[in-house]
Amino acid sequence: MLRPGAERIARLGGLHRFMNWDRPILTDSGGFQVMSLADLRKLTETGVTFRSHVDGSRHELTPERSMEIQRLLGSDIVMAFDECPALPADRARIEESMRLSMRWAERSRAAFGDRPGHALFGIQQGGLERDLRDESAAALTGIGFEGYAIGGLAVGEGQEAMFSVLDYAPGQLPADRPRYLMGVGKPDDIVGAVKRGVDMMDCVLPSRSGRTGQAWTRRGQVNLRNARHADDPRPLDEDCTCPACTGYSRAYLHHVVRAREMIAGMLLTWHNLHYYQALMGEMRAAIAAGRFAAWEQGFHAARDQGDVERL
Amino acid sequence: MLRPGAERIARLGGLHRFMNWDRPILTDSGGFQVMSLADLRKLTETGVTFRSHVDGSRHELTPERSMEIQRLLGSDIVMAFDECPALPADRARIEESMRLSMRWAERSRAAFGDRPGHALFGIQQGGLERDLRDESAAALTGIGFEGYAIGGLAVGEGQEAMFSVLDYAPGQLPADRPRYLMGVGKPDDIVGAVKRGVDMMDCVLPSRSGRTGQAWTRRGQVNLRNARHADDPRPLDEDCTCPACTGYSRAYLHHVVRAREMIAGMLLTWHNLHYYQALMGEMRAAIAAGRFAAWEQGFHAARDQGDVERL
Numbered sequence: 277m278l279r280p281g282a283e284r285i286a287r288l289g290g291l292h293r294f295m296n297w298d299r300p301i302l303t304d305s306g307g308f309q310v311m312s313l314a315d316l317r318k319l320t321e322t323g324v325t326f327r328s329h330v331d332g333s334r335h336e337l338t339p340e341r342s343m344e345i346q347r348l349l350g351s352d353i354v355m356a357f358d359e360c361p362a363l364p365a366d367r368a369r370i371e372e373s374m375r376l377s378m379r380w381a382e383r384s385r386a387a388f389g390d391r392p393g394h395a396l397f398g399i400q401q402g403g404l405e406r407d408l409r410d411e412s413a414a415a416l417t418g419i420g421f422e423g424y425a426i427g428g429l430a431v432g433e434g435q436e437a438m439f440s441v442l443d444y445a446p447g448q449l450p451a452d453r454p455r456y457l458m459g460v461g462k463p464d465d466i467v468g469a470v471k472r473g474v475d476m477m478d479c480v481l482p483s484r485s486g487r488t489g490q491a492w493t494r495r496g497q498v499n500l501r502n503a504r505h506a507d508d509p510r511p512l513d514e515d516c517t518c519p520a521c522t523g524y525s526r527a528y529l530h531h532v533v534r535a536r537e538m539i540a541g542m543l544l545t546w547h548n549l550h551y552y553q554a555l556m557g558e559m560r561a562a563i564a565a566g567r568f569a570a571w572e573q574g575f576h577a578a579r580d581q582g583d584v585e586r587l
Numbered sequence: 588m589l590r591p592g593a594e595r596i597a598r599l600g601g602l603h604r605f606m607n608w609d610r611p612i613l614t615d616s617g618g619f620q621v622m623s624l625a626d627l628r629k630l631t632e633t634g635v636t637f638r639s640h641v642d643g644s645r646h647e648l649t650p651e652r653s654m655e656i657q658r659l660l661g662s663d664i665v666m667a668f669d670e671c672p673a674l675p676a677d678r679a680r681i682e683e684s685m686r687l688s689m690r691w692a693e694r695s696r697a698a699f700g701d702r703p704g705h706a707l708f709g710i711q712q713g714g715l716e717r718d719l720r721d722e723s724a725a726a727l728t729g730i731g732f733e734g735y736a737i738g739g740l741a742v743g744e745g746q747e748a749m750f751s752v753l754d755y756a757p758g759q760l761p762a763d764r765p766r767y768l769m770g771v772g773k774p775d776d777i778v779g780a781v782k783r784g785v786d787m788m789d790c791v792l793p794s795r796s797g798r799t800g801q802a803w804t805r806r807g808q809v810n811l812r813n814a815r816h817a818d819d820p821r822p823l824d825e826d827c828t829c830p831a832c833t834g835y836s837r838a839y840l841h842h843v844v845r846a847r848e849m850i851a852g853m854l855l856t857w858h859n860l861h862y863y864q865a866l867m868g869e870m871r872a873a874i875a876a877g878r879f880a881a882w883e884q885g886f887h888a889a890r891d892q893g894d895v896e897r898l
Contacts, residue, residue, distance in 0.1 A: 280817065280842045288820050288838050296834040487849070506591065509599050523607040527599050531591045538798070538852055 277306060278328045278335070282348040290350030302353035302478065305342045305384070307377075307399075308360045308427070308458070319359065321376070339383035351394075355425065356384035358399045363433045370403035377401045377427075378415040385419050395422035397456060403428055404437055406444060413448035423454040426474070430459040439468050446473030463492055463555055467575055470559050471568065482552050486545030489533035493551060494578045500544065504586050505530035514584075518550035519543065588617060589639045589646070593659040601661030613664035613789065616653045616695070618688075618710075619671045619738070619769070630670065632687070650694035662705075666736065667695035669710045674744045681714035688712045688738075689726040696730050706733035708767060714739055715748055717755060724759035734765040737785070741770040750779050757784030774803055774866055778886055781870050782879065793863050797856030800844040804862060805889045811855065815897050816841035825895075829861035830854065 288294050291301055310317050310324045317326040323338030342357035358377040361369055381398050388396045398416035402408030416424060426445050429438045438460075446455045456476035457469050466477055485492065489501045493513040500512075508526035516522075520529065520543035532540040562571035599605050602612055621628050621635045628637040634649030653668035669688040672680055692709050699707045709727035713719030727735060737756050740749045749771075757766045767787035768780045777788055796802070802809045804824040811823075819837035827833075831840065831854035843851040873882035 279846065280838070284818060284838070287818065288836060294836070294839050296839075507595060507598065525599060525605070527591070527595070528605050528607075535590065538849060541849055542853070 277337075277345050278330050282345040286348040286350070290348075292350055300352040301350070303346050303349055303351035303355065304458075305346070305355040305357040305399075306337050307342075307358040307380075310337060311360050311362060321379075323357075323380075324359075339380045340387040343384055343387040347388075347391075353395045353397060353423070354388060356381045356396060356398050356421070358401060358427055360401065360428050360431070361403070363403060363428070363431050365403065367403075367405060367408075370401075370405060371408055374401040374403075374408050374412050378412060381416060381421075382419050385421070397421055397423040397425050397454075399425040399427035399458070400445065400449065401428045404433065404441055406441075409441065409445055410448055413445075417450060421453070423456060423476075424449040425456040425458050427458050429457065430461055430465075435465060435468070438465070439472065442469055442472040442474065463552075464576075464579070466555065467559070467572060470563075471572060482548035483545045486543075486548045487541040489540065489544065490548075491529075491544050491551075492548050493583070494575075495581050495583050496579045498583050500526065500529045500533045500540075502530075508587055510584065510587070512547060513551075516547065516550065518547045520547040588648075588656050589641050593656040597659040597661075601659075603661055611663040612661070614657050614660055614662035614666065615769075616657070616666040616668040616710075617648050618653075618669040618691075621648060622671045622673060632690075634668075634691075635670075650691045651698040654695055654698035658699075658702075664706045664708060664734070665699060667692045667707060667709050667732070669712060669738055671712065671739050671742070672714070674714060674739070674742050676714065678714075678716060678719075681712075681716060682719055685712040685714075685719050685723050689723060692727060692732075693730050696732070708732055708734040708736050708765075710736040710738035710769070711756065711760065712739045715744065715752055717752075720752065720756055721759055724756075728761060732764070734767060734787075735760040736767040736769050738769050740768065741772055741776075746776060746779070749776070750783065753780055753783040753785065774863075775887075775890070777866065778870070778883060781874075782883060793859035794856045797854075797859045798852040800851065800855065801859075802840075802855050802862075803859050804894070805886070806892050806894050807890045809894050811837065811840045811844045811851075813841075819898055821895065821898070823858060824862075827858065827861065829858045831858040 285291055285294055292298060310326055313326050313329070317324050323336055323341070325334060325336045327334055337357070339357040343354065346354040357380050359373050359380070361373045377399065385396060398419060398421040400409060400412045400416060402412045426442070426449075429441060442457070449455050454475045455473060457474045459479060460466060460469055460477045461479050462481065469477060482492070489499060491498045491500060491512055493516070498512060505526040508530070510526055511521040511524070512526055512529060513521050524543060529540065529543065532543075558571065559568070562568045596602055596605055603609060621637055624637050624640070628635050634647055634652070636645060636647045638645055648668070650668040654665065657665040668691050670684050670691070672684045688710065696707060709730060709732035711720060711723045711727060713723045737753070737760075740752060753768070760766050765786045766784060768785040770790060771777060771780055771788045772790050773792065780788060793803070800810060800812045802811060802823055804827070809823060816837040819841070821837055822832040822835070823837055823840060824832050835854060840851065840854065843854075869882065870879070873879045
C-alpha cells in the first residue's frame with residue numbers, strides 16, 4: 277500500500293508478475309499492520325487513518341479501500357479488514373473491537389463482491405473470551421466466506437493461552453472451509469495448532485530467523501552465532517537434504533553469520549523453509565494415515581534430545 | 588588469516604571444502620591488505636606487524652608466514668608477499684618499496700617450494716616508473732614464477748595513468764605465462780587492459796556494485812536506486828539471459844533496492860557476474876578470431892548510447 281503502492285503494482289501487472297511468483301498469494305488486510313502503529317493511528321467506525329512510516333504522509337484504510345488494494349495487488353486469498361487489539365486488553369475493549377471487526381467483515385464481503393478463482397477469508401476475533409469468539413464465528417458464518425481465520429492470537433498472550441483458545445476456536449468455524457491461524461509460528465506452536473484443527477498458518481519466522489543466524493531442526497533451535505560451532509565440521513542437520521546442510525559445515529555457517537555475509541541469511545533461510553515444508557508434509561501424511569498422535573510423540577521426543585552434543 | 592583463521596580452515600579441510608567451491612581459488616598474500624591499515628602497521632625488512640581490525644590483537648606477516656597461510660587455505664594460485672605503496676608516492680619511496688618486494692618475492696619462492704598442481708605468482712611493482720617496472724620484471728623473471736602479476740595499479744592513479752603503464756608492463760613479463768592485473772576493474776578498465784596484453788584480473792566490483800544497487804550492462808552503468816525506474820516494466824537489459832533480467836522488471840529491482848531487501852543484492856550480483864562472464868567470453872572469442880579491434884569498437888559504441896531512454 278505505501279511502498280511501492282497498490283496502483284503502481286497494478287500498472288505493472290500485479291504482484292504475481294512483479295515478484296515473479298506463479299503460485300497462490302495471500303495478502304493481509306492491513307488491520308493487524310495498522311495496530312502496530314499504536315499512537316500514529318486514529319480509529320473510527322469508517323476505518324483507520326494513520327501516518328506512513330515511510331514518508332509521514334496521511335492515509336485512510338477502510339474495508340472498501342483494503343479490498344481495492346488487495347484486488348489491485350492481484351492476491352488469490354484476500355483477508356477481510358479487521359481491527360486487532362493488542363493483548364492483554366479488558367473484556368469491554370475486546371468485545372467492542374470484535375463487533376466493529378464484524379461490521380467491517382460485512383463491508384469487506386460487500387466490497388469484495390463475486391470474484392471466481394479468488395477467495396475472501398473472514399477473521400474471527402474475541403481475544404481469549406470463548407463467548408465472544410462464538411459470537412464472532414456466528415457473525416462470520418452468517419456473512420459467508422471462502423475460508424475463516426482465527427485472528428487476535430500470537431500477539432503476546434503466550435502458547436498456553438493461545439492453545440486454550442485453539443481448544444475450541446476451530447470447532448466454532450465451518451469444518452468444510454480452511455481454518456487459518458494468523459501469525460503462527462514456531463514449530464511447536466504449529467504442531468499444537470494442527471493438532472487442534474488448524475489447516476493453515478503464516479509466519480515470518482523461517483526467513484527472519486535465517487537472517488539472524490537462527491536455524492530450526494527436528495532437534496530444536498540452533499543459534500549459529502554461538503562459538504561452539506566455530507570448529508565444528510558437521511552439517512547443521514545430518515539428515516537434512518537442503519543446500520545448507522549438504523554443502524556446508526556448522527563452522528562455515530558460524531563464520532558467515534559472524535562476518536555478516538549475505539550468504540548466511542540465504543543458506544539459513546533456505547534450510548528453515550526446507551525444514552518447515554518437511555514438517556508440514558509429515559503432518560499431512562500422518563493425518564492422512566490416521567497416525568498423528570504417534571507422529572506428534574516422535575516430534576516432541578526428537579526436540580527433547582536437544583541439539584547434537586558439542587564436539 | 589584473522590577470521591576465521593588459516594589453521595582453523597586447514598583443520599576443516601581447506602577453503603575449497605569450507606566454502607563448497609571445487610574450482611580454482613586464487614588468494615592474495617596480504618601485502619595489499621596490510622597497506623590499507625596505514626598507521627596500524629609497522630614495516631621492517633622481515634615483514635609487517637599490525638593490529639587486527641577484528642579484536643586488536645598483534646600479528647606479524649612475513650613472506651614465509653604468507654606462504655604458510657595460503658598453503659593452509661589450500662589455494663591453487665598463491666600470490667607472493669609484497670609491499671604495495673599507495674599512490675601518489677615519490678620515486679625514492681616507490682624504488683625502495685619495489686626492491687623490498689623483490690627480496691620478499693625471492694623469500695616467497697623459497698618458502699613456497701615445489702608444489703605440483705599449485706602456482707606461485709610474482710608481483711611486479713614500480714609505480715608509474717617504467718625503468719623501475721623493468722627492473723622489477725627482470726628480478727621476478729630471474730627468480731621464476733608460474734605466473735606474473737602487475738601490482739601497484741588501481742590504487743587511485745586513474746585510468747589514463749594506469750593504461751600508460753599497461754602500454755609497456757605486460758611486454759616486460761614472460762609471454763608464455765599468465766599476466767595478471769590485480770584489482771581491476773570496471774568493464775572499460777578490463778577491456779583496455781586486455782587490449783594491452785593482460786590475461787587475468789580480479790575485482791570485487793560485480794558483487795559490491797550489486798549489493799549497492801548498481802548494475803553493469805553493455806550500455807554502461809545503471810543505478811537502480813534512481814526514481815526513473817519506479818514505474819518501468821522493462822528488464823534491466825532486454826538482451827540479457829540472467830535470472831534478474833528474465834524474471835523481473837526495473838520497477839521491481841528499484842523497489843527491492845530501496846526497501847533494502849536481500850534479494851536486491853542477490854539478483855544484481857547475479858546479473859553483474861553474468862555480464863562480466865559474457866564480457867570475458869566475448870573478448871576470448873574475438874581474440875581467437877583475430878577481430879578484437881572490431882569487437883572493441885562495438886563495445887564502446889554500445890556504451891556511448893547510454894542506458895535506454897526513460898519511458
